[in-house]
Amino acid sequence: VNTLGRTSDPAAPSLALFAAVAASGFVAIAVGWHVAATTRFVPSQIAALVSGGLAGVVLVLVGSVLVSVQAGRRSAALERRHTDDVLDEVGALVDAFRTLYNNDASDTEGSS
Amino acid sequence: VSIAQPFDPSAPDQQPESFAPTSETAGPSRLAFAARGLLRPVEALRAVPHLSTYAGMGLVIAGALLLLFTWVKVAGLGLVWTQIPYLISSGCSGVCLVAIGLTVISVAAKTEDARRRGSQMRELHELLAELRQMVETELHRDTRDSA
Numbered sequence: 001v002n003t004l005g006r007t008s009d010p011a012a013p014s015l016a017l018f019a020a021v022a023a024s025g026f027v028a029i030a031v032g033w034h035v036a037a038t039t040r041f042v043p044s045q046i047a048a049l050v051s052g053g054l055a056g057v058v059l060v061l062v063g064s065v066l067v068s069v070q071a072g073r074r075s076a077a078l079e080r081r082h083t084d085d086v087l088d089e090v091g092a093l094v095d096a097f098r099t100l101y102n103n104d105a106s107d108t109e110g111s112s
Numbered sequence: 113v114s115i116a117q118p119f120d121p122s123a124p125d126q127q128p129e130s131f132a133p134t135s136e137t138a139g140p141s142r143l144a145f146a147a148r149g150l151l152r153p154v155e156a157l158r159a160v161p162h163l164s165t166y167a168g169m170g171l172v173i174a175g176a177l178l179l180l181f182t183w184v185k186v187a188g189l190g191l192v193w194t195q196i197p198y199l200i201s202s203g204c205s206g207v208c209l210v211a212i213g214l215t216v217i218s219v220a221a222k223t224e225d226a227r228r229r230g231s232q233m234r235e236l237h238e239l240l241a242e243l244r245q246m247v248e249t250e251l252h253r254d255t256r257d258s259a
Contacts, residue, residue, distance in 0.1 A: 025208060033201040045196040053200040060208040064215035071219040075226035082233035089240040096247040103254050 011074040015067060022063025028056035164220030171213030178206030 032052015036045040157163060182203040186195045 022208075022212065026205065029200060029204045029208070032204075033197055036200050037197040040193045042193050042196070045193060049196055049200050053204040057204050057207050057211075061211050064211050068215050068218050068222075072222050075222050078226055079229055079233070082230050082237070086233055086237050086240065089237050089244065093240055093244040093247065096244050096251060100247055100251045100254070103251065103258070107254075107258065 009074070011070055011077075014070050018063045018066040018070060020063075021066065022060045025056040025059030025061075025063065028052050028059060032056060162220070162224075164223070165217055168213045168216030168218075168220060171209050171216060173213075175206045175209030175211075175213060178202045178209060182206060 029052060032048045032055075035048035035052060039045060039048075179202075182198055185198045185202070189195050189198075
């Protein structure tokens with residue numbers, strides 16, 4: 001539990017990191033735009049387009065996909081926890097039925 | 113109220129008035145009060161159904177509008193060196209906004225599906241617990257009768 005009173009999420013640091021990767025893509029695009037806008041030399045602009053623009057797009061795509069994957073894993077972990085609870089309950093239920101069945105069988109043998 | 117407890121607006125002991133700073137706990141209480149003030153609009157926003165999906169759709173639309181703006185500006189210019197800055201700034205940003213919007217929609221859908229499945233599993237867990245309790249009650253009755 002963190003100091004803000006919210007339940008701590010183990011996936012939060014990685015989600016923040018991946019979001020930062022995506023945000024850095026916008027920074028790369030801004031730098032590429034700045035370089036391209038301050039020159040009239042097209043070959044330099046193309047270089048800025050590739051290194052700033054395309055690299056920025058790739059960073060944003062990578063960050064977005066990683067966020068999506070991590071969110072899916074977090075949801076899967078929550079579902080596994082719920083499934084474990086149900087399996088524990090089913091195990092306890094089977095034990096209770098087994099005990100009840102054994103008692104009934106011993107009662108039947110005793111009466112016969 | 114400890115600042116480590118999760119915020120429950122319905123709890124009478126967690127109303128904002130109870131977070132007034134005192135001489136003994138001025139620092140943490142003030143921090144909690146500020147955090148509570150910041151979290152209140154977030155809680156209100158989270159109460160809106162399908163907000164993340166709508167936000168993702170908004171990002172996709174904003175990205176598409178940026179791409180349209182890029183096309184309009186680039187098509188009106190005859191010099192390549194004036195076109196490239198638009199291509200980088202609004203073109204690449206538009207593509208990124210569309211990608212982020214689609215990601216937000218995907219994550220929102222996955223989260224909603226997981227929440228619904230979790231609700232079903234909790235309901236199943238409660239039913240099984242009720243059934244186990246009935247069996248154990250029957251077991252105790254048998255044990256008492258045989259004794």
